[in-house]
Amino acid sequence: MPSFEVLYQAAALCLTYPDDDFRARLPLLREAAPQLREFTDHAAVTPPQDLATHYVEVFDLDNRHSLYLSWWHDGDTRRRGMSLLRFKELYRAHGLEFTGEELPDFLPAVLEFAARTGNTDLLLEHRDALEQLRSRLTDFGTPYASVLDAVCATLPTAHTGVRS
Numbered sequence: 230m231p232s233f234e235v236l237y238q239a240a241a242l243c244l245t246y247p248d249d250d251f252r253a254r255l256p257l258l259r260e261a262a263p264q265l266r267e268f269t270d271h272a273a274v275t276p277p278q279d280l281a282t283h284y285v286e287v288f289d290l291d292n293r294h295s296l297y298l299s300w301w302h303d304g305d306t307r308r309r310g311m312s313l314l315r316f317k318e319l320y321r322a323h324g325l326e327f328t329g330e331e332l333p334d335f336l337p338a339v340l341e342f343a344a345r346t347g348n349t350d351l352l353l354e355h356r357d358a359l360e361q362l363r364s365r366l367t368d369f370g371t372p373y374a375s376v377l378d379a380v381c382a383t384l385p386t387a388h389t390g391v392r393s
Contacts, residue, residue, distance in 0.1 A: 234345075236262045241340035242258060247280045265376060265379055267375040296336040299355075317333050323342070
C-alpha cells in the first residue's frame, strides 16, 4: 500500500475542532495534502465562528456523524469498553501511549496513529464505519465529506453494506 501518512495527519487536523491553531495551519495543510483542498479552501474563506458552529452542528449534536469509530459497531453498549481497550493496546504495541482528551477511537486520533506508525489496521478494521460516516456527511451536504472521501480513497474497497 502506498504511503499516505501526510494525508492522514492532515485529515486528522481537518477533523478536529477548528480553533486558532487549525486556522494557522490551513496554508500548510492545503499545500501538504492537495487531496483535501476542497475542504481547506472552504475553511480558508469561511469566517472562524461559522466554521466552528458548523463543526459543532455536524459532529457534536448527535451520533449521526460520530467521529468515534467503535460507536458505529458497538453503539453505547458495554462491549464498547473492550473495543476502546483494543485501540489503546494497539497504540501501546507501537510504542505510543494514548493520552488525548478524546477517546482512543476518535477518528482524528486513529488517523494520527496511522500517520505516525504507517499502521492502517484500525482504519481497515473500521472501513465500514468510515464509509457510513462518509455517506452520511455527503447526504448532509457538509464540506467535511470531502475529507472522508480522501481518506476512504486510500483504503481497499469495503465489501459489506451500509446500514442506515
